[in-house]
Amino acid sequence: MDDLFAARSQMALSLGFHIIFACIGMVMPFFMATSHYKYLKSGNPLYKDLTKAWSKGVAIFFVTGAVSGTMLSFELGLLWPEFMLHAGPIFGMPFSLEGTAFFIEAIALGFFLYGWGRFKPWFHWFTGVVVGISGLASGILVVAANGWMNSPSGFDFVDGKYLNIDPVQALFNDAWFTQSLHMTLAAFTATGFAVAGIHAYMMMKGKHVDFHRKAFTIAIVFGAVAAVLQPISGDISAKDIAVRQPAKLAAMEAHFETEKGAPLILGGIPDEETKEVNYAIKIPGALSFLAHGDFEAEVKGLDQFPEEHHPPVLVTHFAFQIMVGLGMMLVGLSLLYFFSNWKKKQWQSERWFLWLFVAATPLGFLALEAGWTVTEVGRQPWIIYEIMLTKDAVTPIPGIKYSFFIFTAIYISLAAIVAFLLYRQIKAVPDILEGEKEPLIDSKS
Amino acid sequence: MLYVVIIFLGLSVLLYVILGGADFGAGIVEMFTSSSKRDQLRSTTYKTIGPIWEANHMWLIITIVILFVGFPPIYTLLSVHLHIPLALMLIGIIGRGTAFVFRHYDAYQDEMQKVYNLIFVYSSFVTPFFLGLLFGATVGGQIDPEAVGFYEAYIHPWFNFFSVSVGIFTIAICGFLASVFLVGEAKRPADKQGMVRKAKGFILFTVLSGGLVFGASVVDEVPLVGLLLRESITIGILVLASIAMGLLWINLGKSNKAFPRLLGGFVVVSILSAFGYHYFPDIVITKSGDNLSVFNSAATGKPITTLAWALLIGSVFILPSLYYLLYSFQKDKSFSKE
Numbered sequence A: 001m002d003d004l005f006a007a008r009s010q011m012a013l014s015l016g017f018h019i020i021f022a023c024i025g026m027v028m029p030f031f032m033a034t035s036h037y038k039y040l041k042s043g044n045p046l047y048k049d050l051t052k053a054w055s056k057g058v059a060i061f062f063v064t065g066a067v068s069g070t071m072l073s074f075e076l077g078l079l080w081p082e083f084m085l086h087a088g089p090i091f092g093m094p095f096s097l098e099g100t101a102f103f104i105e106a107i108a109l110g111f112f113l114y115g116w117g118r119f120k121p122w123f124h125w126f127t128g129v130v131v132g133i134s135g136l137a138s139g140i141l142v143v144a145a146n147g148w149m150n151s152p153s154g155f156d157f158v159d160g161k162y163l164n165i166d167p168v169q170a171l172f173n174d175a176w177f178t179q180s181l182h183m184t185l186a187a188f189t190a191t192g193f194a195v196a197g198i199h200a201y202m203m204m205k206g207k208h209v210d211f212h213r214k215a216f217t218i219a220i221v222f223g224a225v226a227a228v229l230q231p232i233s234g235d236i237s238a239k240d241i242a243v244r245q246p247a248k249l250a251a252m253e254a255h256f257e258t259e260k261g262a263p264l265i266l267g268g269i270p271d272e273e274t275k276e277v278n279y280a281i282k283i284p285g286a287l288s289f290l291a292h293g294d295f296e297a298e299v300k301g302l303d304q305f306p307e308e309h310h311p312p313v314l315v316t317h318f319a320f321q322i323m324v325g326l327g328m329m330l331v332g333l334s335l336l337y338f339f340s341n342w343k344k345k346q347w348q349s350e351r352w353f354l355w356l357f358v359a360a361t362p363l364g365f366l367a368l369e370a371g372w373t374v375t376e377v378g379r380q381p382w383i384i385y386e387i388m389l390t391k392d393a394v395t396p397i398p399g400i401k402y403s404f405f406i407f408t409a410i411y412i413s414l415a416a417i418v419a420f421l422l423y424r425q426i427k428a429v430p431d432i433l434e435g436e437k438e439p440l441i442d443s444k445s
Numbered sequence B: 001m002l003y004v005v006i007i008f009l010g011l012s013v014l015l016y017v018i019l020g021g022a023d024f025g026a027g028i029v030e031m032f033t034s035s036s037k038r039d040q041l042r043s044t045t046y047k048t049i050g051p052i053w054e055a056n057h058m059w060l061i062i063t064i065v066i067l068f069v070g071f072p073p074i075y076t077l078l079s080v081h082l083h084i085p086l087a088l089m090l091i092g093i094i095g096r097g098t099a100f101v102f103r104h105y106d107a108y109q110d111e112m113q114k115v116y117n118l119i120f121v122y123s124s125f126v127t128p129f130f131l132g133l134l135f136g137a138t139v140g141g142q143i144d145p146e147a148v149g150f151y152e153a154y155i156h157p158w159f160n161f162f163s164v165s166v167g168i169f170t171i172a173i174c175g176f177l178a179s180v181f182l183v184g185e186a187k188r189p190a191d192k193q194g195m196v197r198k199a200k201g202f203i204l205f206t207v208l209s210g211g212l213v214f215g216a217s218v219v220d221e222v223p224l225v226g227l228l229l230r231e232s233i234t235i236g237i238l239v240l241a242s243i244a245m246g247l248l249w250i251n252l253g254k255s256n257k258a259f260p261r262l263l264g265g266f267v268v269v270s271i272l273s274a275f276g277y278h279y280f281p282d283i284v285i286t287k288s289g290d291n292l293s294v295f296n297s298a299a300t301g302k303p304i305t306t307l308a309w310a311l312l313i314g315s316v317f318i319l320p321s322l323y324y325l326l327y328s329f330q331k332d333k334s335f336s337k338e
């Protein structure tokens, strides 16, 4: 394993890990605030128990998100010093604003978790909303930083020097909006389906069905609305990169040769040697239409770019297919949910219906990881698109693979512990509801 | 505007050492507490730092962000040459933060608690050690950007007597801060006495390890003692710190809670500012003497101005709410006392 590959793997692992916790940290506060709102409006204690049960879980996810994020801010330098030396001052603006957002989030979370019975109910509710909004703001900001790597702006690149830096312009780069929009929706989709799936499973077990149905409903409504909007936003992203990063689009679509009326390739195995895609279904003209809104438009293929600047086609293409495939499945499930709500309420208690949602628990997160793979691997070999190569950015220190192994072990253990803790939280829910155990957040104090 | 950024940089380091340090110190004190008393100590720790620990570690992140946006050569040079201790510190941070929350939020309080406690205590120890070691290495003058060998470039800069001694000193400071703070939290007289004893132990440890740092600087030929003693301001600050330490020794355990805490904070602030004043404006002392200072490595132009504005605007939001958070929980504790 060479150092560059080890560094890339470590970065991918850390981000892939962080993103899960970050999404939950961004979205769960909204679920909790909804449930809390219903409690304050209706006085139904089940909503209060739900808010508390969720917030206990969130504290665990939150700390894991915070430590993995802290790691990332060091890793940028530990792995990519040459990149940070130049990029730091340019794309640093979102990070410095993010500092404020995190701070507000952390403070509001302190208020929210420890505030039961201490503050006026609506102030307490409000602190929960603040957690969500500032979490969302930090997510959008950091994705804008990633957008800058895809679509660098806010400086002049002259003879290898970065001049006339304007961090505000760098923040509002061409990619920030499409990426942030798509990412925010993805966070709601992924978390919504994951949470709904867990509660659907609990409903199937037949205990405290009322409690779990309330939880399921809140989560799935958020998730389903976002899932339905996702393809629209994805289409905007695709049209956008067709212009900004045609090499990425070509890799996503395994589109080797420039052509007019380009077909959309579904499935298949791209062969980077022969530049052909085997076993694929081709829909004539569809790619031209998706990328440029015209069945006859010319779509740039990889042949327009020097070989050494091709992104890995196989990984990018597969990841893209996985994302879109899963996205469509989630749209289907969302429509099913809306339909049942409208016409067939009784389905929502039937086994097959619940099973479908249980089965969909991980799908949103899988789509999200696949989507990031598309964006990040599709940007290769550039770390700053068409400005700096990833291989020129990597740290000079040898032996990065050991660091990769150690951090892999750490992440695996953390993931295992979090799964274990979550399992125990869920197991404890009946105790909470039956009042055998004091469920309060501050039970020890 | 550069000065605004420099002030924020100094302030975040200072706040991280004080607030984060007291936080790590709680774990260190736990290590030196007999197992029968640990449970109670844990719940006190939890009550006092629980609501704010998330906010505490934000100071570290702010420091890092200021470094990479405002002073990228410093951030990258340290990341490259101090890669190994930085990674080790990160492992400590992960263990510490997660164990602290997991042990409280686990739905069942069973055998797993032992595992969390173990991780919590050890990482509370390891993290400040590497933090201090990193400080030591940054100013120790052993970083050599031209070095070619693995050992010279990536090990020697931090693996030396001076850096290790600063690491030990940092552990002492953290234990010192936490124990002085916790004296005020103890309710029963017996607990209080125990805590006072511990605090005195940590005062001694701090003084001794401070001596060790000076000794090490002589052995490793880090020009510290000579220079510190040549500047009247640093001498003044250190004399004040010693007086405060003496006063603290006498006042520990007296009924006034706030005074010893203030003294404790003052001691640490003055030690840090003596160092800061001594080295200013240099941050990284290199072997060749081409030091990196806050002036020669600062980004110029808009990045600095926008960073300064982001920090200023951020603090308008953050400081009042942080204050209110601390205030609410301080107030709340006092009336919930049985």
Ligand code: HDD
Residues within 6 Å of the ligand: A150, A175, A178, A179, A180, A182, A183, A185, A186, A187, A189, A190, A230, A231, A233, A234, A235, A237, A238, A241, A323, A324, A325, A326, A327, A328, A330, A364, A365, A367, A368, A369, A370, A371, A372, A373, A374, A375
């Ligand atoms: C729940 C997750 C999820 C789902 C269902 C989808 N996506 Fe997605 N997609 C993401 C989660 C995601 C992501 C992980 O959030 C990415 C990575 C970077 C970004 O901005 O969003 C992404 C990136 C991404 C990109 C690359 C953007 C860029 O590099 O700037 C395109 C073109 C699409 N998506 C298109 C789609 C389409 C046409 C979908 C149709 C169903 C779709 N996505 C569903």
Ligand code: HEM
Residues within 6 Å of the ligand: A008, A009, A011, A012, A015, A016, A018, A019, A080, A083, A142, A143, A145, A146, A369, A372, A373, A376, A377, A379, A380, A382, A383, A390
């Ligand atoms: C959380 C969602 C993200 C995921 C899952 C993700 C995933 C990845 C992956 C898979 C790679 C390796 C690509 C390869 O080498 O083939 C990578 C590289 C990288 N990413 Fe991301 N990324 C995410 C967001 C970000 C953001 C927000 C930033 C910065 C602001 C960022 C910065 C980097 C850097 C610096 C590299 C290393 C250089 C490179 O390989 O291009 N990533 N990421």
Ligand code: HEM
Residues within 6 Å of the ligand: A018, A019, A021, A022, A023, A024, A025, A026, A061, A062, A063, A064, A065, A066, A067, A068, A069, A070, A071, A072, A073, A076, A102, A105, A106, A135, A136, A138, A139, A140, A142, A143, A146, B054, B058, B061
């Ligand atoms: C698409 C990518 C990312 C998204 C959407 C994202 C979002 C978030 C969110 C919402 C949080 C707060 C919630 C929580 O603590 O659980 C968080 C935490 C954090 N993230 Fe990320 N992040 C991303 C990538 C990154 C990268 C690349 C870095 C660093 C360079 C980073 C640094 C941090 C830090 C330092 C924290 C901890 C803040 C705290 O203590 O609350 N994140 N992230």
